[in-house]
Amino acid sequence: MPTTQPLNEAGQVAEQFNDIDQQVQSNLFGMWLFLSTELLLFGGVFAGFIVFRVIHGEAFAAAAGHLDLMLGSLNTALLLTSGLTMALAEQLVNNTRRRATLVMLLATIALGAIFIGIKGYEWYHEYEHHLMPVLGLPFEYPGEHPQQAELFFNFYFTLTGLHGFHMLVGLGLLSVIAILTWRWRDPPRIARQVQISGLYWAFVDVLWIVVFSLLYLLRS
Amino acid sequence: MSSETSALPDYLPEVSKGLTLMPEQASAMAGRIDTLYIALVVICGLLTVVVFALIAVLGYRYRANSRANRESQSSEHTHRRVELGVLAIMLVIFMGLFGWASSLYLDMFRGPSAAMTINVIGKQWMWKVQHPDGTREINTIHVPVDETINLRVTSQDVIHSFYLPAFRLKRDVLPGSYREVWFTADNPGVYRLFCAEYCGSYHAQMRGKIVVMEQADYQQWLTRQGESEAPAVSGAQLFQSYGCSGCHMGKTGIQAPSLAGVFGRAVPLAGGATMIADEAYLHDSIVQPQKHVVAGFDPIMPSYSGQISEGEILQIIAYIKSLEPLDWKTNPSQNPTQGEAQP
Amino acid sequence: MSVATDPRWPREHYLSEGFRLRDWLLTTDHKRIAWLYLASITAFFFLGGTAALLIRLELITPPGDLVSADTYNQLFSLHGIVMVWFFLIPSIPATLGNFLIPMMVGARDLAFPRLNLLSWYIYTLGGLFTLAAVIGGGVDTGWTFYTPYSTMFSNSAVIAAAAGVFIVGFSSILTGLNFIVTTHKMRAPGLSWFRLPLFVWANYATSLIMVLATPVLSSVLMLIVVERLLGIGIFDPALGGDPLLFQHLFWFYSHPAVYIMILPGMGVVSEIIACFSRKPVFGYHGMVISIMSIAVFGFIVWGHHMFVAGQSIYAGIMFSFFTFLVALPSAIKTFNWTATLYKGRITFTAPMIYALSFVGLFTIGGLTGIILASIAIDVHVHDTYFVTAHFHYIMVGGMVTGYLGGLHFWWPKMTGRMYSELWSKVAALALFIGFNLTFFPQFILGYLGMPRRYHEYPVDFQVLNVMSSLGAGVLAIGYLLPLFYLFWSLRFGPAAGGNPWRAKGLEWWTDSPPTKHNFHRIPRVTESAYAYDPTAE
C-alpha cells in the first residue's frame, strides 16, 4: 500500500488559500494560538492554586505529602517518553516511512493509555483512603488542617481531571491519525497532521510538568 | 401615597424626599465626596459639550453642499502633534482627578480611632446589629451624633454590601471575615440603609435605617433598651452550652489552652510563628480551628463552622475578651456550673 | 425596472449558490455564516430586550407588583447574560466581521472556514443550554455569577447557564483565532499592516482579547460548575477558600471583555465617518496605536470593579490609576473622529447619523467611566444605577448604535439592496432620543443611591424611574423599525450596485452581493485604506 508519491509534491490546497505554503503556515499559527488559549484555561486554575498555596502554605505542603510521589514521577517519565516517541513519529513521517511512523504513533498511544491507567489507579487509591472530597464522599484526613487539605484535594482533582481530559482528547486525535497513517492515502497531508497533533501532544506534556510540580513536588 | 407607605415594614424610614438631584448629607465625608463629584460632573460635562459642539459645528460647516474651504488638508505630521496635545491635556486632567479621588479615598479608609464599635451582621435578608453594651436591633442602627463610630461588619452566608447613601459609605460584607468601617454622623435624623450587593431573592428588601440621635437622646434610648444582657454575659452561657468550657475549663482531662487573657496576646503557633489574638483570630479559631494551631496542643478542637451563628460567635468573643488572665480561677461564680477549675 | 433586469445586479452571487436548508446549515462560506449569526443574535437581542422591557415595566411603580422578586432576579440575570454573551460580544465580530474581514484583506474566505461554521454551531449549542436554563427554572445570579451565592445558595439553574456561557466562550475563542490567522497570513498583495482599514485593526485587537481572556472565564465557570456538580469547594470560605478569588478571575476576563464589546464598534464608526466625510481618518496611526493599547492595557484594570469588595486599599488605588490611563486612548479616538469632520464633505445618511450618535453617547458613557474610576466616588455609586447607566451608555448607546450603523452601511453590500432612506433616519433619531430618555435619569438615580438589582424601591425614586421606562418604550420603537424596513428592502429594495456610497475599502471593489469567492480577481493594493478626497466634486 505504500505510495511512491514524493513529499515535495504538495497535496491539494484548500480553496481559500493561494498555495500550500500559506496553508501550512496558517495551520501551524492557528494551532499555536489555540494552545495559548489552552494555557490560559489552565492558567486560571493555576493562579487560584498558587494563591491558596501561598495563603495556606503549610497545610498544602502537608496535604501534598499524601500524594503518591512514586506514581507521579513514573507518570512523568512515561509522558516524557511519549513526547519522544511522538517527536520521532514526526521525523519518520517526513521521511515517508509509514510502518515506523505507525509504530511510533502506537507507542505514543500506549504510553498515554498507561498514564491514564496509573492516574486512575491513583484516584482509586485516594478514594479508598477517603481523600476524595467529591460528590459528598467522606473526607477523612489524618493530618492537621483537614479543611485546607480538602481545598488542596479539590484542586488536585480539578487539575488532574482537566489534564486527564486533555489526554483523552489527545489519545482520540492520535488514534485517528494512526488510522490515517495505516491507510496512507495522502502522505503529505498526514505529515502535516502528525505535526499539528505533535504540537498538541507536546503541550499536554508541558502542562503535566507544571501540574506535577505544583501538586506533587511542593510538599513537606 | 399614604396607603403605599403604610404597607411598608416599620423599619423602613418613611421619608419621601421628592425629586432631588443630590442625596442628603449626613456626615462630613458626604460633603467632601459631593465636592469632588460636582467637580467631575462639571469637567466631564464640559468635555461632552466640546464633543457635541464639534460635531454640530463641523457637521454644519462642512456639509456636502456648503462652500467651506477644503483646501490645504493637514498632514500626518500635524495629526500627530494635535494628538499629542490632546493626550497631554487629558493626561493632566485625569491625573489631577486621580490624585484628588485617591487622597479622599485614603481618608475614607484610614479613619481616626473610634469611640465605640458596633457589630453588624448581614444575613439573608436582614441586618443584625449589636451594640457594645449588648443591645440588639434588627435592620435599625441607633447612633449618637458627632461621635466616631466603628462598625465591624461580617456576613453569615453570602456577600452583602452595607450601604448608607447619606454617608456616601459602602462596604461589601463577606462571609468568614471581619471588615471595619467608620463614620461620624453630623446631623441627627433618619437615613437609609441598603444592601447593595445582590444576595438572592429578597435582596431589595434587605433595607433598614440608621437613626442619628443627640448624645442625650442616645443615652436615654440605650437605657430604655436596658433589659438585654451584655454580650459577654450571653457569651458565657453559650460558652457553656456549646461545650467549649468542657475542654477549655474542663475537668475532662483534655489538654486545651486557657482562654483567660488570650485576647490581645501574642500566641505561639505550632510551626513556629506567632499571631496576635485579635477578633479575627478568635473567630477563625472557632470556625476553622485547624487554621492556626496553638503550639503544644493537639489539633483536636472540632470546627463549629455552620453550627454556631455569627452573632453567637461575636458574643463568645466578647466573653473571651472579658476574661481577665486566670479570671475563671479566681472568680468561679461567673461559671456557675464550674465548681472547681483545673489550672 | 425590476431588479433582475437591473444592470447593477450581478447574475451570480453567493446568495444564488443554493437555496436548500442544507446549503445554509452546512455552508462554509463566511458570508453565509455571517447571516446565520445575524439571524441568531437578532433573536437573542429581542429575547434580552423583552426581558429589559419587563424590567422597566416592573420598575414603573415602587412596590414589587408586576412580577415576583424571584422572577425579577431571573429577568435581569437573563437580560445580562443574553445581552452580553449571546448578543453584544458576537454582534459585530461574528456578523459584520465575518462577512467583511476576508473581503477587506482581499481573501477568498477566512483561514479556517469549517472552524468558522463550527463556531456557529458551538454558539447555538451554548444558546440552547441558556434557553434550557431559562425553561428549567431560570437563573438568578446576575450575569456576574458571584460566589458563594452562585455556588452554595442559589436554587436556580446555575449549572445550565454557566455551561451555556462556558460553551459560547469557545465560539468566540475560535472566531478570534480565525480572524487573527486570517489577518496575519492572508492579506492581499500590497496590503501592508498600515494599509489595513481600522475595522480590521479593531477586530484584530478584539480577537486578541477573545483568545487571551476568554479561557480564563472558561476556567472560572468550569470551577463553578464543578463546584455545584461535584460538591467541591474552591470558593467556599469554610474550607479556607476565597470568594474574592472568583471576582478577581471573573473580572480579569470581563473587563477586557468590555473592550471586546466596544472596539469593533469603534472600527465600524471609523469606516463610516471617513466615508461620509470623504476624508481619510484623522490620525490613522494614532488610531491604530490607540486600538492596540486599549486591548493591551485593558488587562490590568480589572480591580476597578472591586473597589469596595475588600481588596487592599493600595491595590484599589493602583487599579484606579491604570483605569485612568486606559481611558486616554479612547479620548484620542473620540477627538480624532470629530477632527475627521474638519474640512470634510459631509452627508448625513442613516449610517452617518448612527455613527455620530455613537461618538456622542460613547463620550458620555466613557466620561462617566472616569467618574467611576475616581475611586472615592465609586465607593458611593458602586452597585447603583449610576453604574447601570454608565455601561448602557457605552454598550447600548455606543456599541449597539455602532452595530446598527455598520449594518446600515454594509447592508447594500450584503444584500445588494437599498433600504428606505427616510425610515432609516427616523429610526436612528428615535434611537438617540429614546436612549437618552431611558438612561440619563439613571445617572441621577444612582447618585441618589438607588441600588441595582432592586425589585422594589423607595417612593421618591419613582419619577425618574417612570421617565426611564417611558424612554425604553421609545427605544423599543427605534429597534423594531429597522427590523421592518430592512426586511422590506430584501424584497422590494432597489438594486444597490457595487459601490453605492462611493467608498474606498476593498469590499466595495466587487459586486453587491459579492460572488462566492468574493472577488473575480484577487485585488492588488496600492494605496492606503482611506484614499478619499474631500476637495473633489
Ligand code: HEA
Ligand atoms: C463596552 C463596555 C464598556 C466599556 C468600553 C467601558 C469603559 C470604561 N469603564 Fe466601564 N463598565 C462596563 C462596561 C464598559 N465600560 C460594565 C458592563 C460595567 C459594570 C459591570 C457590572 O458590574 O455588572 C462597568 C463598570 C465600570 C466600573 C466599575 C463600577 C462599579 O461597579 O463600581 C468602572 C470603574 O472604574 C468603569 C470604568 C470604565 C472606564 C474608565 C472606561 C474607559 O475605557 C472609558 C474611556 C472613554 C472615555 C474616557 C471617553 C473618551 C472621550 C473623551 C475623554 C472626550 C475627549 C474630548 C476631547 C479631547 C475634545 N466601568
Ligand code: HEA
Ligand atoms: C450588553 C448589552 C445590553 C443591552 C443591549 C441592554 C439593553 C437594555 N437594558 Fe440592560 N443590562 C445589561 C446589558 C444590556 N442591556 C447588563 C449586562 C445588565 C446587568 C445585569 C445584571 O445586573 O446582572 C443590564 C441591566 C439592566 C437594568 C438593571 C436591572 C437591575 O439592576 O435591576 C435595566 C433597567 O432598566 C436595563 C435596561 C435595559 C434597557 C431598557 C435596554 C434597551 O436598550 C433594550 C431595548 C430593546 C428592546 C426594547 C427590544 C424590543 C423588543 C420588543 C419590542 C419585544 C418584541 C418581542 C418580540 C419580537 C419577541 N438593563
Ligand code: CUA
Ligand atoms: Cu443582602 Cu443584597
Ligand SMILES: [Cu+2]
Ligand atoms: Cu471594567
